[in-house]
Amino acid sequence: MKRHAWIWLGLCGLGVCHAATASGVADLTAPDARVRISLDHVQRIGGTERAADGVAQQRYAFQPAPRPQVVVAPASGAWDWSGRGELRLRVQNAMPWAVTLEIAVDGAAAGQRLQASVGVPAGPAQTVVLPLHATSPRAQGMQAGPPMPYDAHGRRILLATTVEGALDLRAVRAITLAMPPPQAAQTLLLGTVDAVPGEATLHEAYAGIVDRYGQYVRGRWPEKIDTDEALRAAVRAAPAGASPAGLDRYGGRLDVQSLDRTGWFHTQKRDGRWHLVTPDGHAFFSLGVNAVITDGGRSYVEGREFMFRDLPPDSGEWAAFYGHDDNRNPEQGASRGIGYNRGRWFDFYAANLYRIDGKDWLAAWRTRTLQRLQAWGFNTLGNWSDDALGRAHRLPYTRSIDIAGDYANVSSGYDYWGxxxxxxxxxxxxxxERAVAKASTGVRDDPWLLGYFADNELAWAGSGPQGRWGLALGTLAGDANSPAKQAFIADLKANYRTSAQLAAAWGIALASWDALDATGFAAPAPSETHPAIARDYSAWLRRYAYTYFRTVTQALRRHDLHHLFLGGRFAARTPEAVAACAAYCDVLSFNVYADLPQHGLDLAALRQLDKPVLIGEFAFGSTDRGPFGAGPVAVWNEQQRGEAYAKFVAAAASDPNIVGAHWFDYADQPVTGRVLDGENSHFGLVGITDVPFGGFVEAVRAANQRVDNTEVR
Structure with missing residues (x-):
């Protein structure tokens, strides 16, 4: 086979023939001189075939190559697709596995391109639909889109939910169908291509996808319910199991001896292993759950009511489950590009709790949830959990110091949460000072309080290979009134007698110290030829982090002398920030999204700091229980979620520095995205209906029990 081949094909699409100058239709099974097809490492095989529905198709084998592709173009000039909204392509995957198809539409002008990637599953033929404009699930208010393909009145539709780029539809010069480098030939059966008016498929893909209980309409799974009676029966029938035995009242291990009894949770190192220790003096490996709350099921409905079936009226008994929110942080990267991100919301989870238990639903939920968590082997209420659960004194709990106010800020270039x-x-x-006073009110003398976290996932580092230095670069880019910038400049003046000496050390032009005051000052990236840059930036990052953690620690000790400071829940981080945290905090906390703690943390480096480590978040998600997202660490199905959980907590407990791991989170996120940032992943121990995922929680219970029985002593 030659590397390139040319085929002339006709212009009949979806049973309708057009002139060559109309919508740019091509039939990949029938020759016609008005359309040109270029095959690059793709072989056309055999003659026309008929699919099960009688539609004509042609086999194309994409050969092993860097980028095998089929390019469809007009024989001359460009197509005018004015008024067209969707590109439709008939495709059937002839392989017994899913195949990735990359679709691009190029305009006549340079840089004009729309592109998307879709996974074409094995099985019957389907219509792949590419919206002819940039779009994404984020534009629909959620971070992950509905699974594809879906059945639309007997037709299998595979919508490209994420499309990137821009295109002038008045001059379209080519359609490219390509694959990432295959290891062996991959065969697709291709049929008609057409560009059609409107955006019916995009709307239809999201229309009516959520039922009255907040469940995905098109999916089926064992815990899905369809009536109020079934909901109540499923929740009340779910066995909780017995609480673990052989523990003190706080969940500490009675068989681990010789630890101090102080009346408060504390840390202690014995025989090379760090422990959390209960007030009664027993070893305590913190197995926690984040966000054990009732308000996590809120999702915006305003402007996208078409997505929801049978929303209750926002009056009468249901009014309590509606709310309104217009507060959005424009500097928060997590929400960037999220549509439908303000206005009226509905709380599906709380509404389901009302359906289960009536007007006393909150008290019933608290009782049931505490019983479940204890029976499932958890011993800690993690961050953002209902304060009333902690006050019940059945599980130790944590508090969050949420520092907010009208103070200056600095961009590190990451800024995910701001x-x-x-x-x-x-x-x-x-x-x-205000935040610590608020967090410690009513709990500073409570022995059931494990400790405090400060903030969450601050942007200590930027993105990319120079991300470590993001906070230093961002500080110098600030305006002249920035307190951090003036502190950094003062440090540089103390280290270099003149601006000329700094310029020489950094290899830059600097007319005077005043030049550093300029807003947007472009500080140099560290390089091997100018090692002083990295030294100066590292010193600044260290001072910045020490100032932050010292400020929080001093405020905390003014308000609470007893409880642990559990650190800052690092995600993006630098060595300087972690070392500063170790200097002031009792415990280093990290949110670790990896298959094992050892793959998300440099535990050898952390051992040098000689501080206990708490994993503040970890999770594994799948897409077989309703929500569309699986999170940063995806597994194939619910069974693998349980297996992954067990491996993670076992690996955590086996490390002498790790003293706990907290799961994120208690209940599934809404299908259409939570109000905070559109996250819509299947992370829960229970669904949006409060029905436990039975196989998963049993695997969790068994894993937690093994940790209690086998922790290194």
Whole structure:
């Protein structure tokens, strides 16, 4: 076979013939001189075939190559697709596995391209639909889109839910169908291509996808319910199991001796292993769950009511489950590009709790949830959990110090949850004092309190290969009134007698110290030829982090002398920030999204800091229980979620520095995205209906029990 081949094909699509200058239709089974097909490492095999529905198709084998592709173009000029909204392509995967198909539409002007990637499953023929404009699930208000293909009145539709780029539809010059480099030939059967008016498929893909209980309509799974009676029966029939034995009242192990009894949770190192220790003096490996709350099922409905079936009225008994929110942080990267991100929301989870238990649903949920968590082998209420659960004194709990206020900030270039607080601003010190006072109110003398976290996943580092230095670069890019910037410049003046000396050390032009005051100052990236840059940046990152953690620690000790400071729940981080946390905090906390703790943390480096480590978040998701997302660490199905959980907690408990691991989170996120940022993943121990995922929680219970029985002593 030659590397390139040319085929002339006709212009009949979806049973309708067009002139060559109309919508750019091509029939990949029938020759016609008005359309040109280029085959690059693709072989056309045999003659026309008929699918089960009688539609004509042609086999194309994509050969092993860097990028095998089929390019469809007009024989001359360009297509005018004005008024067209969707590109439709008839495809059937002839392989027994899913095949990735990359689709691109190029305009006549340079840089004009729309592109998308879809996974074409094995099985019957389907219509792949590419919206002719950029779109994504985020534009629909959620981070992950509905599974594809779906059945639309007997037709299998595979919508490209994420399309990137831009295109002038008045001049379209080519359609490219390609694959990532295959290891062996992959065969697709291709039929008609057409560009059609409107966006009916995009709307239809999201229309009516959520039922009255907040469940995905098109999916089926064992825990799915369809009536109020079935909902109540499923929740009440779910066995909780017995609470673990052989533990003290806080969940500490009675068989681990010789630890101090202080009346408060504390840390202690014995025989080379760090322990959390209960107030009664027993070893405690913290197995926790985050966000054990009732308000996590809120999802915006305003403007996208078409997505929801049978929403209850926002009056009468259901009014309590509606709300309104217009507050959005424009600097929060997590919400960037999220549509339908304000206005009226509905809380599916709380509404289901009302369906289960009536007007006393909150008290019933608290009783049931505490019983479940204890029976499933958990011993800690993790971050963002209902305060009333902690006050019940059945499980130790944590508190979050949420520092908010009108103080200066700095961009590290990552800014997922917003810009970094400026700890050199006196207003930050005041905000910290207020936040600590609020967090410690009513709990500073409670022995059931494990400790406090400060903030969550701050942007200590930027993105990319120079991400470590993001906070230093962002500080110098700030305006002249930035307290952090002035502190950094003061440090540089102390280290270099003149601006000329700094310029020489950094290899830059710097007319005077005043030049550093410029907003947007482009500081140099560290390089081997100018090692002073990295040294100076590292010193600044260290001072920044020490200032932050010292401020929080001092405020905490003014308000609470007894309880642990559990650190800052690191995600993006630098060595300087972690070392500063170790200097001031009792425990280093990290949110670890990896298959094993050892693959998400440099535990050898952490051992040098000689501080216990708590994993503040970990999770495994799949897409077989309703929500569309599986999170950062996806597994194939519910069974693998349980297996992954067991491996993770066993690996955590086996490390002498790790003293706990907290699962994220208690209940599944809404199908259409939570109000915070559109996350819509299947992370839950229970569904949006409060029905436990039976196989998963049994695997969790068994894994937690093994940790209690085998922790290194």
């Amino acid at each position: 810009r970094m607080p400026d700890p050199f601003d006196p207003r930050f010190v005041q905000a910290t």
